[in-house]
Amino acid sequence: MSGTETAIVVDEIPVPFKPGQTILEAALEAGVYIPHLCAHPEFAPHGSCKLCTVIVNGRNASACTLKAAAGQEIEVDTPDLHAYRRTLVQMLFVEGNHFCPGCEKSGNCQLQALAYDSEMMTPHFVEFYPHRPVDASHPDVLIDFNRCIQCELCVRASRDVDGKSIFALVGRGMASHIVVNSPSGKLGDTNFSVADKAAHVCPVGAILIKRVGYAVPIGERRYDLEAISEEASRCAGEEVR
Amino acid sequence: MSDTSEVVLQALERRRAEPTQLLQILREVQEELDWISPETTHSVAAGLGIPATQVESVVQFYSFLYEQPRGRYRILVSDNITDRMLGSLTLFEHMLKRLKLRRAEASADGAVSVDLTSCTGMCDQGPALLVNNRPVTRLTARRVDEICDLVRGDVPLAEWPADYFRVEDNIRRADALLGSRYEPGSGLRAAIALGRQGMLDEMKRSNLRGRGGAGFATAVKWESCRNAPGAERYIVCNADEGEPGTFKDRVLLTSFAERIFEGMAIAGFTVGAANGLLYLRGEYRYLLEPLEAKLESMRRDRRLGASICGAQGFDFDIEIHLGAGAYICGEESALIESLEGKPGKPRIRPPFPVTAGYLGKPTVVNNVETLVEATVVALQGGRIFAGHGTRHSAGTKILSVSGDCARPGIYEYPFGVRVEQVLKDCGAADVVAVQISGPSGICLTPDEFRRHIAFEDVPTAGAFMIFGKERDLFEVARNFTYFFAHESCGFCTPCRVGTTLMRDALDKIADGRGSRYEINELMRLAELLRRTSHCGLGQTAGNPVRDTWLKFRPAYERRLIRGDFDPAVDLDAALTRAREIAGRDDAGAHIGAEQ
Ligand SMILES: Cc1cc2nc3c(=O)[nH]c(=O)nc-3n(C[C@H](O)[C@H](O)[C@H](O)COP(=O)(O)O)c2cc1C
Ligand code: SF4
Ligand code: SF4
Ligand code: FES
Ligand code: FES
Numbered sequence: 134m135s136g137t138e139t140a141i142v143v144d145e146i147p148v149p150f151k152p153g154q155t156i157l158e159a160a161l162e163a164g165v166y167i168p169h170l171c172a173h174p175e176f177a178p179h180g181s182c183k184l185c186t187v188i189v190n191g192r193n194a195s196a197c198t199l200k201a202a203a204g205q206e207i208e209v210d211t212p213d214l215h216a217y218r219r220t221l222v223q224m225l226f227v228e229g230n231h232f233c234p235g236c237e238k239s240g241n242c243q244l245q246a247l248a249y250d251s252e253m254m255t256p257h258f259v260e261f262y263p264h265r266p267v268d269a270s271h272p273d274v275l276i277d278f279n280r281c282i283q284c285e286l287c288v289r290a291s292r293d294v295d296g297k298s299i300f301a302l303v304g305r306g307m308a309s310h311i312v313v314n315s316p317s318g319k320l321g322d323t324n325f326s327v328a329d330k331a332a333h334v335c336p337v338g339a340i341l342i343k344r345v346g347y348a349v350p351i352g353e354r355r356y357d358l359e360a361i362s363e364e365a366s367r368c369a370g371e372e373v374r
Numbered sequence: 375m376s377d378t379s380e381v382v383l384q385a386l387e388r389r390r391a392e393p394t395q396l397l398q399i400l401r402e403v404q405e406e407l408d409w410i411s412p413e414t415t416h417s418v419a420a421g422l423g424i425p426a427t428q429v430e431s432v433v434q435f436y437s438f439l440y441e442q443p444r445g446r447y448r449i450l451v452s453d454n455i456t457d458r459m460l461g462s463l464t465l466f467e468h469m470l471k472r473l474k475l476r477r478a479e480a481s482a483d484g485a486v487s488v489d490l491t492s493c494t495g496m497c498d499q500g501p502a503l504l505v506n507n508r509p510v511t512r513l514t515a516r517r518v519d520e521i522c523d524l525v526r527g528d529v530p531l532a533e534w535p536a537d538y539f540r541v542e543d544n545i546r547r548a549d550a551l552l553g554s555r556y557e558p559g560s561g562l563r564a565a566i567a568l569g570r571q572g573m574l575d576e577m578k579r580s581n582l583r584g585r586g587g588a589g590f591a592t593a594v595k596w597e598s599c600r601n602a603p604g605a606e607r608y609i610v611c612n613a614d615e616g617e618p619g620t621f622k623d624r625v626l627l628t629s630f631a632e633r634i635f636e637g638m639a640i641a642g643f644t645v646g647a648a649n650g651l652l653y654l655r656g657e658y659r660y661l662l663e664p665l666e667a668k669l670e671s672m673r674r675d676r677r678l679g680a681s682i683c684g685a686q687g688f689d690f691d692i693e694i695h696l697g698a699g700a701y702i703c704g705e706e707s708a709l710i711e712s713l714e715g716k717p718g719k720p721r722i723r724p725p726f727p728v729t730a731g732y733l734g735k736p737t738v739v740n741n742v743e744t745l746v747e748a749t750v751v752a753l754q755g756g757r758i759f760a761g762h763g764t765r766h767s768a769g770t771k772i773l774s775v776s777g778d779c780a781r782p783g784i785y786e787y788p789f790g791v792r793v794e795q796v797l798k799d800c801g802a803a804d805v806v807a808v809q810i811s812g813p814s815g816i817c818l819t820p821d822e823f824r825r826h827i828a829f830e831d832v833p834t835a836g837a838f839m840i841f842g843k844e845r846d847l848f849e850v851a852r853n854f855t856y857f858f859a860h861e862s863c864g865f866c867t868p869c870r871v872g873t874t875l876m877r878d879a880l881d882k883i884a885d886g887r888g889s890r891y892e893i894n895e896l897m898r899l900a901e902l903l904r905r906t907s908h909c910g911l912g913q914t915a916g917n918p919v920r921d922t923w924l925k926f927r928p929a930y931e932r933r934l935i936r937g938d939f940d941p942a943v944d945l946d947a948a949l950t951r952a953r954e955i956a957g958r959d960d961a962g963a964h965i966g967a968e969q
Pocket of ligand 3 (some may be wrong): 146282283285287288334336339
C-alpha cells in the first residue's frame, strides 16, 4: 500500500494518495489532520483562508489546492506553522464580530474549533468592529454577516449545487463582503430555501436556520465533545462535515 | 445627458453582449454617464443575462468604477512617494480647500470630486493627477489653481491647455533596444524567415528572461504554451505597469507600440496563437486611441490580420482591454481573470497560464518590454542577444528613474550595471537609499550601491526610486504599506487582514504611541505574509517595513516610546461620549486623572 510512487509523507507518516487528490484530501482520508477552513469535501478548493499552509519539500503551499505527488515530504505540525495558523485565526476573529458565548453555532463552529486547535487564548489584535447588518428577512434562515469569514462556501453551493447564485462576494481588500442577489439585497426577496445546499455549508455562525436554536445545549456540541483534529483522525476516510 | 438604457445598449452591442466583456462594458458606459447607477447595473446584468451581484462584484473591485456619483470632473491625485516628495499632498489639500470639497465626495452641484490614487506612472514628471482618465503632469500650485478655475467655469476638458496633458518620454540613456532603428515589419519578416521552430531556437539561444519582475525564461514559457494540449492559444501583453515608480512600459507604449505588437505577433507565430490581448492599465487610458490607430495601420499593411507579411497560416490579431485601477491585475492570473471581465483575483496555481490561461486555453503572458525584446532577438539572432549583459541576465534593461536626482526618466543599460553608475548618470547626490523594483522590491543603502542590476544580484522590473539625505524612510515604508493595504484583492486572509494590521501599527508609531511591541508585531506579520499569502502581492507586502527597519532603524526609534507597550485603545478618549451624555467633565469622569 505504501509504495513510494503512490504515497506522500506527512510529518513523517506515509500517506497513500489516489491520482488527482490534493494533499489535504489524501491526508484526511488517512486520518492525518491538517487544519483547514475554506475547504469542503464536496466542493472544488478555494484556497483563501490559508489555514492549511504546510511546507512541501521546503516550500510553503496550501494543502487544499496542491495535488499530492510522489516524493513530497510535507511538514504540518511545526512550531512556526502552528503560530501562523493561530495568527490567521486571530485575524479572522478581529476582522468580524464574533461573540462566541452568544452565538448559536458555538460548539459546532469550525472557526472556534480551530481557535482551540491552534491554542488561541485571545484575539490578540485590536478588533476592527465592522458594521455589518443582520438579515432576518427570510422566514426560515437568518444571516448574521458579522460572523462571515469569506470562505465563499455559500456562494459555491448556491451557484454550483442549487443553481441559484443567491450569494456573491463583492468589493476589494478589507471592503470585501458577501451580498445577496435580490433587488432589495435581502434574502427574503430571493427564492432561497432552507432545503438549499447553501443553507447548510457555512462553517461559522453566519447562516443559521431559524427556530432550531439551542436544541443541543452549549457544552455538549460537536467540538465541545471532541477536538476537530481528533474527529478528523477518528473519521478517517469518511466525509465529515 | 444621455439616456442610460441607450448608452448601455450601445455598449452591449459594441461588445457583442458577452459576459467576458463586462469590465469593458462598464468602463465604456461610465465614460458617458460618469458613474454606474443601480439602473445601469441592472440593465447591464439583464443585457448579459448574469446576476446583478456579478456586475456589483466588478464595480466594487475596481477603483476607477464608481457606484456613487463622483461628478463630471473626477480628479485623482497620484499618491506615490515620488509625487509626495514633489509636494503632491499639499497640492491635494489645497485643491480640496479651493473647491470646498471633502476627499472623494462629489460637490453638491455634482460638478467635481477629488481623491488620491495609487501611482499613475508619471513619476519622472510629477506631481501628477488624472482628470477623467487623462493625466495632467508637472503640477504646481499655480496649475492647481488654474484647474480649479477651469472646473468651476465648467470648461470642457477638450478646451483645457494642451500643455497640461503633455507627457514626455524622457529617454536619457538608450542602448540596444531604445537606441536601435527599427524598420516596420522587419522583426516579423525575420521571424518568418526563421520559421516557427527556428524562432523558438533563437529565443532559447538568447537566454531572454521576462522583464516583468520574476525573470522567467521566455523561451521556456513559449515552448510550454506551444506544447500544451488545445486548439486555441493566446498571447497576452501585460501592460498593467502598476508597480509604483515604474513607467518604462508607458514610454514603450507611447513610442515603440508597433514593436510591441510585432513582438506579440512573433510570439503568436512561434507558439501557434492567432489571438493577442493587450491589457492596458486604466491609468494609461489616454494611450488607447493612439494604440488602436497603430493597430489599424498595421492591419492595413498586413502586419496584423490574416497571412501576415504574406506568410500563409500566419494569422494574428490583437485586442486591447483596459484595466480600471487595480494593481493586482498585473499579477498574471489576476490579469487573466480581469480579461475575462471578472474581479482581478489571482487564481490557484498550478495550473499555470501556459496550460490553462485565458478562457482556460494555453496562454503566454509577457511583459511589454519582454515582447519588444523578442523583436530584437528575431533581428539579431539569439547568440548576439545573449552576448550583452551578464551570464545569467542577457541583454539590456530599461530602468524608470525617479525621486531625488537631476534627470529623472528612462535609462537603458546592459544588465550588470552598478547602482552607483545609474546614480551618477542621473545626477543624484547625497543619496541615502534606492528602492529598486518598487514597494515589492528591495531597499538598498550606500554600502550596497556597488551591487549590479541583474537577476542574480539585484533583480528588478524597472523601478529605481532615489531618496536623498533629507528623506524619512519611515514615511516611505508607511506610504508603501498603505499602497499594499489599498491594493490587496482581499482574497486570502493573511494579505487582506495583515496589510491593514501593518498599516495600523505604522500609524500608531507615526502618532508617537508605538513601542518595541509594534516593531515585533510588524516583523511577525511581515514573515506571516511572506510565507502564507496566496500571491506575490501579499508575499512582498511586508518587505518595505522589514527592509527599512533593518536599514534605517533611527527613523523608527526616534518615534518609539520607551515603555514596553501603549494600549491601542485610549480608554479616556473612549469615555468621551459617556461624559457628554452624563454632562460631566470633572476629574472623576476621567481615567488616569487621579494619578
Ligand atoms: C502583485 C503583482 C503585480 C504584478 N504587476 C506586473 C505588471 O504590472 N507588469 C508585468 O509585466 N508583470 C507584473 N507582474 C508579474 C506577472 O505576474 C508576470 O510574471 C509577468 O507579466 C510575466 O511576464 P514576463 O515573463 O515577460 O516578465 C506582477 C506580479 C505580481 C505578483
Ligand atoms: S460563529 Fe463561531 S466564532 Fe463566530 S461567534 Fe459563533 S461560535 Fe464564535
Ligand atoms: S456566509 Fe458563511 S459560507 Fe458564506 S462566505 Fe460567509 S462564512 Fe462562508
Ligand atoms: S483550507 Fe486551504 S486555504 Fe483554506
Ligand atoms: S488578498 Fe490577494 S493575494 Fe492575498
